[in-house]
Amino acid sequence: STIDNLVVVGDNEFLLDTSIMDDSVLIQTFGSSVITIDYDIHDLVSKQGRLWTFSLDSPSNFTLLLPKNSAIVGMINLPINMEIINDQNKLTLSPGKTEIDYLFSNSISNSLPDTKLETNYFPYAIIVGVLLIILIGSVIIIRNKRKNHKSIEYNEATKKNTIDLETIFKLKPDLREDDKELVKFIFNNEGEALESELRKKFLQPRTTMWRAVKRLEREGVIEIEKKDLQNLVKLRKSMGEEE
Template sequence: MKLQQIVAQKHQSLEKEILFVRSADILSAMVRLPIVVMGLVLVALCAPIQQSLASSRTLDFTIYSDGSTHIFYELEANPLEPEFTVELFGQVIENVTIIDEEGFLLSYEINANVALIETFGASHITIDYDTQDLVSKTGKIWKFSVDAPIQYSLLIPKDSVIVEMSNFPISMQVDNDQSYLILPGGLTNISYYFSTLASTKPVQAIPEEDTTDNSLAMYAVVIAAAAGIAALVAIKKASHQK
């Protein structure tokens, strides 16, 4: 009888321990579940941000003397996505060429300044185009304005002089009377004008020897012509006397 009571007590204590362990596991799981969910949400929110920040590779601006600007834009694309959307610089987009990493032309549609590109599995997209919207002119002063998402390069027209910049360039050099700048991302305004002194070329003097040689040649032609006329006159007089 006592043996049965001891066995029953042990069985009851074992059940209590099992219930306690199960309750503790359930509470622990309930505590961990919100943390896991929050972590997944943060990862889902951060993934598009990281993708957008890593999508841009190269951005170059080249300003021409008439105020038009050529843009060279390289971007990374997800080859698993059938379409790729990118915001262009300027409202009026001209002379557009879009190719993939193999150099094949890609189909696209442009609405205002947003381009919708059919990737066809491309992972690297290059966009070339022109616009008149990034440079304005007031009197003799030209002004370039752009809000770039990444660091970019800028080539100023030949014989231009920069008079104002809203941002300090990362680097700047002058080659063949053209300023080449590397600028950080963000809004930048650069004002410049064209120097007439820089574009004026000195007139080369004609060497005196060449002038002398040309004069002697002209004198020889005149003398020869005069001699020919005199000979004709003499022949006509002789024929009349006969």
């Protein structure tokens, strides 16, 4: 199994140094009495067509949090408990072999047949046409107002020699949506931001944000520097710096 995004946290959410050696990990605890280990593993989920399958043979009870907008369509090993938290299914499962098949809700809705009703749309078409004319006029005015603002932002980015967002996303098309939001925020913040600022902006705990930052560092999008004992996250000036 391949393990990614390993994060180990000690007392007071202090990030601990780790070294992975084959199937073991060496952790410098620095006197922490309790440590939390968080990591990603990719061998538990498979996909066939639109159907996703989670499978695990666990020696003990465990808790599973499914992705948002997912719907369970099949299951081996019924859960001990099941609840909804922030639109996500949270299941508590017993030891043994577990398989859970699920689809994302947009896939389910796309597979449903359309039901059409006979309706006189002419009055609505007139109303929609008028609204579109008003909307188009408003968009033209707003775009004209934003042209100068965009040119100023472009000049600021050019001065800092920071690669533009469109180029970043073109070079890195597989970035996650939440990672793209991080990149946008850093770009609009003159190309750099403290990790603490990112946690405050996106309301993420330290471990979750650190994993996201390290993921972007591995992708060659950002670099991490120390500034006053804090992590300063900076966009790379060139994607050519990737190893």
